[in-house]
Amino acid sequence: MSTKRKTPPDGEQQERLLALWRTMTLVRQAELALVRLFADSEVPGFIHLSVGQEGISTGVASALQPQDTLATNHRGHGHVLARGMDLNGFFKEIMGRAGGLCQGRGGSMHVADLSLGILGANGIVGAGIPIALGSAIAHAVRRTEGVAVAFFGDGAMAEGVLHETLNMAALWKCPLLLVCENNGWSEFSPTSRQFAAQLEALSAAFGIAYQKVDGNEVLAVSDATRRAADAARSGSGPQVLECITQRVRGHYEGDPQKYRDAAEMGLAAEADPVQLARDTLLKQGCTEAQMQAEAAEIQARIEAAVAAARADALPPFDSALADVYTPEQAR
Amino acid sequence: MSATQNPKQDMRYAQAVSEALRDAMQADDSVILLGEDIGAAGGSFKATRGLQEAFGPERVRDTPISESSIVSAAVGAALTGLKPVVEIMFMDFITLSMDALVNQAAKARFMFGGQGSVPMVLRTPHGGGLSAGPQHSQCLEAWLAHIPGLKVVCPSTPQDAYSLLRASINDPDPVIFVEHKGLYARKGPVDTGETARIGQARIVRPGQHVTVVSYGATVATSVQAAQQMAGEGIEVEVIDLRSIQPWDRAAVLASLARTHRMVVVHEAVRDFGVGAEIVATVMEAGFDELDAPVLRVGAPFMPAPFATSLEQGYAIHVETIVRAIRQTL
Numbered sequence A: 001m002s003t004k005r006k007t008p009p010d011g012e013q014q015e016r017l018l019a020l021w022r023t024m025t026l027v028r029q030a031e032l033a034l035v036r037l038f039a040d041s042e043v044p045g046f047i048h049l050s051v052g053q054e055g056i057s058t059g060v061a062s063a064l065q066p067q068d069t070l071a072t073n074h075r076g077h078g079h080v081l082a083r084g085m086d087l088n089g090f091f092k093e094i095m096g097r098a099g100g101l102c103q104g105r106g107g108s109m110h111v112a113d114l115s116l117g118i119l120g121a122n123g124i125v126g127a128g129i130p131i132a133l134g135s136a137i138a139h140a141v142r143r144t145e146g147v148a149v150a151f152f153g154d155g156a157m158a159e160g161v162l163h164e165t166l167n168m169a170a171l172w173k174c175p176l177l178l179v180c181e182n183n184g185w186s187e188f189s190p191t192s193r194q195f196a197a198q199l200e201a202l203s204a205a206f207g208i209a210y211q212k213v214d215g216n217e218v219l220a221v222s223d224a225t226r227r228a229a230d231a232a233r234s235g236s237g238p239q240v241l242e243c244i245t246q247r248v249r250g251h252y253e254g255d256p257q258k259y260r261d262a263a264e265m266g267l268a269a270e271a272d273p274v275q276l277a278r279d280t281l282l283k284q285g286c287t288e289a290q291m292q293a294e295a296a297e298i299q300a301r302i303e304a305a306v307a308a309a310r311a312d313a314l315p316p317f318d319s320a321l322a323d324v325y326t327p328e329q330a331r
Numbered sequence B: 001m002s003a004t005q006n007p008k009q010d011m012r013y014a015q016a017v018s019e020a021l022r023d024a025m026q027a028d029d030s031v032i033l034l035g036e037d038i039g040a041a042g043g044s045f046k047a048t049r050g051l052q053e054a055f056g057p058e059r060v061r062d063t064p065i066s067e068s069s070i071v072s073a074a075v076g077a078a079l080t081g082l083k084p085v086v087e088i089m090f091m092d093f094i095t096l097s098m099d100a101l102v103n104q105a106a107k108a109r110f111m112f113g114g115q116g117s118v119p120m121v122l123r124t125p126h127g128g129g130l131s132a133g134p135q136h137s138q139c140l141e142a143w144l145a146h147i148p149g150l151k152v153v154c155p156s157t158p159q160d161a162y163s164l165l166r167a168s169i170n171d172p173d174p175v176i177f178v179e180h181k182g183l184y185a186r187k188g189p190v191d192t193g194e195t196a197r198i199g200q201a202r203i204v205r206p207g208q209h210v211t212v213v214s215y216g217a218t219v220a221t222s223v224q225a226a227q228q229m230a231g232e233g234i235e236v237e238v239i240d241l242r243s244i245q246p247w248d249r250a251a252v253l254a255s256l257a258r259t260h261r262m263v264v265v266h267e268a269v270r271d272f273g274v275g276a277e278i279v280a281t282v283m284e285a286g287f288d289e290l291d292a293p294v295l296r297v298g299a300p301f302m303p304a305p306f307a308t309s310l311e312q313g314y315a316i317h318v319e320t321i322v323r324a325i326r327q328t329l
Helices: A010-039 A053-061 A077-083 A088-092 A129-144 A154-158 A160-172 A199-203 A218-233 A262-270 A273-283 A287-310 A319-320 B013-027 B051-055 B066-079 B091-113 B141-145 B158-170 B218-230 B249-259 B275-289 B308-314 B318-329
Strands: A069-071 A148-153 A174-183 A208-216 A239-244 B009-012 B032-035 B060-062 B083-087 B121-127 B152-153 B175-180 B187-189 B202-205 B210-214 B236-240 B243-245 B261-268 B294-298
Touching: A010 A053, A010 A077, A010 A088, A010 A273, A010 B294, A053 A148, A053 A154, A053 A239, A053 B051, A053 B187, A069 A077, A069 A088, A069 A129, A069 B121, A088 B060, A129 A148, A129 A160, A129 A174, A154 A174, A154 A199, A160 A174, A160 A199, A160 A239, A160 B066, A174 A218, A199 A208, A199 A239, A199 B066, A208 A218, A208 B236, A218 A239, A218 A273, A218 B032, A239 B261, A273 A287, B009 B013, B013 B032, B013 B051, B013 B083, B013 B158, B013 B175, B032 B152, B051 B060, B060 B187, B060 B294, B066 B091, B091 B141, B091 B318, B121 B158, B141 B175, B141 B275, B152 B158, B158 B175, B158 B187, B158 B249, B202 B218, B210 B218, B210 B249, B210 B318, B218 B261, B218 B318, B236 B249, B249 B261, B249 B275, B261 B275, B261 B318, B275 B294
Parallel strands: A069 A148, A148 A174, A174 A239, A208 A239, B032 B060, B032 B083, B083 B121, B121 B175, B152 B175, B210 B236, B210 B261, B261 B294
Antiparallel strands: B009 B187, B152 B243, B202 B236
């Protein structure tokens, strides 16, 4: 299908890759800022980073439309930032401040922005998958022409809700896009020891269209997502997109990763989607100086957001306590 | 407040549920139903009979036997502009839906900083009396009442089944609507113009000597016990909580201030149950009013048994309640 399309002219293609690189750089640098903040005890609790997986969050988000919705997981910073989450609200939330997008009540594992269709990161592995199914049902019933996206890792393939969701989405031809970020690790164990099937065969068992893509090639992810989202949007039913990638850092930040060998970790670091895009752009005529200037500009935005978070108040307890149920005046 | 433009009609509890769903779906296109065998088959207890014919298979959706993902899907649908009503065929099966209820539905509003709410209802029947055995008879509502973010409603009459279900569907927060299998066939007058507020108890029968607080099917049993006591000159006030989360503390404490004696009755296992919460509240906020210890009547601490004779031993009877009332006098 894609081969029939006209290849965009070089300039257009380069602009597109440059825009994707900018988003990936934002995600990468925001997470590296979190690494430092976490080490300095400025981030409470624990965080799960998607360093090395930015090609997927960025590629998928680039192919979505405003009415689309997404449910993500514990490793969800990239998904929400690529979708356009406000940087100040993001840092304030993860740093536990009053002005956080979730008023400091959820933190890293629960960042959400319903106005952007982000139905929340999730602390329960696989739990976002059936939530996205329900969102897809709502798109269909309400005729929004929207698609719901479920981001999940390969560790979630062993959760029963994935299998239930594949079944229902196939039965009802839901506009659901299931994006598996396969980094080979189910928390602290290799997925090969956790899951006996393959996602391709599993999708086929339910008659669901499946694509496999190199998750570190952001353009490939973007193209594959557009194909899948178009199909889901036009009534062809659910689509599975398996993106092969690497987890560069631990399951959680601070994980000593004694269960991984050095060679495998080295390979993971080499297949860097941000670097790959950068190399291509340099070959295509972008200059080192231009890219450094752009990265510095992104870094300045991040530092401003971190500064704003540091300056923000701590969340008041009483308003949190009063907001467990919808207040009368908001009804 | 009751805007009685509709004449009262006698209907069974199950039909009242069905009429509430029908009227809610007619009033609001965003209301959809999800559940196992609720469409073509009309529901295990026929509470959704005729609704798929009226509203089509997209809005009255027969689901596979996937209790976990059905309820999670309701959360996702509710966050995307619908008002889903899920039926879980027996309350025992909510064990499979607990992540959706406890970690997702209950917390989404709070943990997203009040950005939105989860306007969903989960309807499910609890209770014994059908020899349905240990996995089809349980009353698990106390679990859910323990979770901040969930509301738990337990109607005891066809009127409440109608009015409280309409209120639950209109509620912006997730509501667990607990029906009772033994009440489905019970008939009573229903005014579809009558509205109800979740969290408001009702005095079913006034009395000045003892208060009996109950909800669900044991309300009727408590009224029978009260009638028996009336023969001896003891006037028992029976309060139907109608919802246990939130529950009407003010009504219970006000009744205690009149009677100074109290028994709490429910079909659920007594230990760590709803009664414990009520008794503890009375101890904290009504201690000076008490002329006798507050007593609890509930099922013994054992799984609901199957054999009719065993289930008789497990169930709450008029005599059990009468005995407890006498103990407080």
